[in-house]
Amino acid sequence: MFKLKQRFWFMLHGWLSLPVWLIFCAVCLTGTIAVFSHELTWLTNPNARAENPQQLQAKAVPELIRAVQQKVPDAEVSTVMVMEPYLVNAVLFSTKGMPPGIAYVNQYTGEVQELNYGLNFISFMRALHGWLLFPWEASYSVGYYLVCAMAVVMLGALITGLVIYKNFWRAFTAPKIRLNQGRKTLLTDLHRLAGVWSIWFLLLMSLTGLWYLVQAILWHNSVEFYKEPPMLTQQQLPAAGQQHPRFSLDDALQSAQSQFPQMKPSYIGMPEHHRDVYKISGSGDSVFFDQYSWSVYVSPWTGEVLDTYSPEQMTGLQTVMHIADPLHYGTLGGIWTKAIWFLFGLILSGMSITGFMIWGSRTVRAARHSTEAQATTQEVLS
Incomplete structure (x- = not known):
């Protein structure tokens, strides 16, 4: 058994x-x-x-x-x-x-x-x-x-x-x-x-x-388990005739830094239409969260901070979403953890090759023995 x-x-x-x-x-x-x-x-x-x-x-x-x-x-x-x-x-x-x-x-x-x-x-x-x-x-x-x-x-x-x-x-x-x-x-x-x-x-x-x-x-x-940037309502839009945002990206970045002084901006999204906002995301003081874990959304018309997003506000699924990449790619500790992940990635690749070679040799040997056994049986029967 x-x-x-x-x-x-x-x-x-x-x-x-x-x-x-x-x-x-x-x-x-x-x-x-x-x-x-x-x-x-x-x-x-x-x-x-x-x-x-x-x-x-x-x-x-x-x-x-x-x-x-x-x-x-x-x-x-x-x-x-x-x-x-x-x-x-x-x-x-x-x-x-x-x-x-x-x-x-x-x-x-x-x-x-x-x-x-x-x-x-x-x-x-x-x-x-x-x-x-x-x-x-x-x-x-x-x-x-x-x-x-x-x-x-x-x-x-x-x-x-x-x-x-x-x-x-x-x-x-x-x-x-x-x-x-x-x-x-x-x-x-x-x-x-x-x-x-x-x-x-x-x-x-x-x-x-x-x-x-x-x-x-x-x-x-x-x-919907991820954070969506807010959309401006009709009341938050400027008066008719004003065509371009009057609140600069410089000011939006300053507003973002005032919300999260520890944030290092890594993604800056410009407004794509008149109801869109500045989207500023970055990394913070935790190595386990990715470079989009701290976010600030700023109105391009008034400079108002419409919403913020940080690990303290995340649900369980959102937390997993933001820690998965650093753990998967080894970016959580910089070049040293990347080197460790690279080494073990090579080992894992080598394991798949050696595993196939072992499996292949046993399969070929088993097939050969089966063929030989069938030939022996036919000789006996004949």
Whole structure:
């Protein structure tokens, strides 16, 4: 009975993790690269570097917007993204007859270093990892659900692997790698050792991946668990004849900082129509919350702070939504936690490959033995 149960768990472990190894490995590898997407962008694209040899102070965001509008006179700026200090600010804009563009603006010199009308490296890696570049139709992508489903596979492989590997905790105190007993034994030892030392990482990736799946299901079923920016009412609009906002972005940023002095703005959304507002979001004094966890919404007509949003005001689902990304991508501790996530991402990718090799060799051997047994039976019968 025990042998039967062990065989069942082994087969379940194999079918959970190995037949889909190609997709699983692709998700792991792209996610590992996405962890360092900002750093790789800095390394490979000189125009993305915010060089500051004269140690200048960062310019105000409205100055960067004016620099883009001077470069592209008909640009309608919608968003400004503030990245790490060593990367340029990304100013998103649209023009007539052209696809949406991104201007790389050095926040220290005010120079527009590149105009990008295509998919940049950061967006490409996040899209490849997040939904395998499957198309989106009506806010729905098969690729997104396929990637999220890998969290179920990962969690199932983790549970069945621990059931199969008896006394797995010994791998922490007495790791065993047999180098002189053939390739199969070496692969098995490496696979088991990597799995045990990656338990925390596998569990973390599984849980955050499951959250992304739940989040998509909630979105597509119109369950509103996220904070929507307010819309101006008719009474809050200016009198007839006034065409442009009279409250500047500089003043809106000051209002936001007065609400949350600890906030570091990372997302600045411009009003897109006459009833829209300034949307200013950033990170705060907690490393576990993402860069959109503190938000202030300001009227472009009166300068009134219409609403605020912070971790203290979040519901349970909103809290999970804002802590999932730092835990999934390892951004909560800067470059050092990114390096740890990158290392374990490589280990996880390697586990998917070694697991497939082990499963493949056993499958081939079992098929060969079955063929030989059938041939022997036929000889006896004949």
